[in-house]
Amino acid sequence: DAKTTQPNSMESNEEEPVHLPCNHSTISGTDYIHWYRQLPSQGPEYVIHGLTSNVNNRMASLAIAEDRKSSTLILHRATLRDAAVYYCILLNSGGSNYKLTFGKGTLLTVNP
């Protein structure tokens, strides 16, 4: 599986936007970029995914660089409930199994 690099931790203030970066310089043309998050004492939770174009959903936006070697998860207004570990994961569309390889992720702290 292609590798991703994320900062170990980031901090934000409540109601401010948060930009969580992810580098994936060895991404292949058929790799989708997935984001999951894990709240304290919870299982991972799907956030968003995309291939080439930017994506928006009710939770977040995903901005994908033109060369696809990096992406940014954007939380438009952070709340205390958004404090979690955020994982950027590449998933090959050619695979027959939905096998996620989790890294260490970015621990997001949201200050009131």
Add this chain to the structure above:
Amino acid sequence: EPEVTQTPSHQVTQMGQEVILRCVPISNHLYFYWYRQILGQKVEFLVSFYNNEISEKSEIFDDQFSVERPDGSNFTLKIRSTKLEDSAMYFCASSDSAENEKLFFGSGTQLSVL
């Protein structure tokens, strides 16, 4: 929103005992998974299951582990003879597609082997 349910939330067992962790995936999902997370470490893939058979398993998923879908709603993970190093949070997950759709995870079963 539909959710994956796992029971029990905590399980304590003695080393060498058998444990069965239970999961009820989302009802129309066809693909099922077990992951685990040792305290302070990464979430690790164990096994995927489709059409009543294992489709992929990791090196962790050795002969001590087995999975089963005994009826139309439950999905279980059995550890035949638990070891201390099996202590972890075990997450069940399901999806309705094998290709790039979201995976729904349960809240996990915390297994403690004494």
